[in-house]
Amino acid sequence: xxxxxxxxxxxxxxxxxxxxxxxxxxxxxxxxxxxxxxxxxxxxxxxxxxxxxxxxxxxxxxxxxxxxxxxxxxxxxxxxxxxxxxxxxxxxxxxxxxxxxxxxxxxxxxxxxxxxxxxxxxxxxxxxxxxxxxxxxxxxxxxxxxxxxxxxxxxxxxxxxxxxxxxxxxxxxxxxxxxxxxxxxxxxxxxxxxxxxx
Numbered sequence: 001x002x003x004x005x006x007x008x009x010x011x012x013x014x015x016x017x018x019x020x021x022x023x024x025x026x027x028x029x030x031x032x033x034x035x036x037x038x039x040x041x042x043x044x045x046x047x048x049x050x051x052x053x054x055x056x057x058x059x060x061x062x063x064x065x066x067x068x069x070x071x072x073x074x075x076x077x078x079x080x081x082x083x084x085x086x087x088x089x090x091x092x093x094x095x096x097x098x099x100x101x102x103x104x105x106x107x108x109x110x111x112x113x114x115x116x117x118x119x120x121x122x123x124x125x126x127x128x129x130x131x132x133x134x135x136x137x138x139x140x141x142x143x144x145x146x147x148x149x150x151x152x153x154x155x156x157x158x159x160x161x162x163x164x165x166x167x168x169x170x171x172x173x174x175x176x177x178x179x180x181x182x183x184x185x186x187x188x189x190x191x192x193x194x195x196x197x198x
Contacts, residue, residue: 035192038105038127040075043160048097051148052174055092058082061149062098067141068153069102071132072161073190078102104161107189126192129164135183147172147180154184162189 049061056064062082069078079102084095105127136144151172163186172180 035126035128036189037108037124038162038189038191039108039122039124040103041106042101042103044099044101045157045160046097046099047152047156049149049152051094051152053148053172053176053180054145055094056096056149057090057092058085058096058098059089060092061096064141064146064149065098065100065153065157067139068134068157069100071134071139072158072188073105073130074161075103075105075191100157105189105191106162127189128192129187130190131185132188133183133185136181144181147182148174150182150184158184163187 047065049056059082062080065080065082066078069080078100080098080100082096082098084097085091085093086095087093105125107127108124134142134150136142136146142150147170151170154168154170165185165187167183167185170180170182170184172182
């Protein structure tokens with residue numbers, strides 16, 4: 001009589017389990033299955049910060065705006081140039097302002113014709129709708145006192161991005177230590193992250 005080893009008896013079960021795992025994996029949507037084509041659109045705008053609670057140095061304002069642009073998926077060559085600080089960098093000023101030069105990804109409608117630029121036809125970029133939250137400590141660099149800045153960024157800069165499903169819970173209170181509260185939740189059209197190299 002032929003006797004199977006314990007390993008031989010387990011092999012069919014292992015194969016069955018592996019087949020089940022492969023089958024289940026095939027039901028899971030691959031990452032970024034919802035990718036849509038988009039093109040970069042260049043913007044230039046100026047934000048003149050007017051706040052009653054928090055003042056920023058020029059470099060402080062610049063750092064906050066760069067953080068917000070990155071969080072919303074602006075292209076990596078975005079530039080923020082701050083000025084108006086009469087007492088030099090590192091010292092808060094009521095006259096801090098900044099020029100923002102950046103590009104945002106805009107979805108391309110199916111069947112749309114791409115326009116030609118001086119460099120040729122616009123390049124299509126894979127994008128998807130990404131959930132973003134802007135609130136104190138989301139991302140980490142935002143603080144309670146940034147309420148008035150967030151309010152002005154929302155009105156002046158955010159409309160230049162492709163967004164949807166915006167939920168705005170911002171209630172700034174001038175001259176209060178906390179500056180009020182802010183929370184913006186939205187979906188923004190942003191480039192699909194490049195796969196990490198192994």
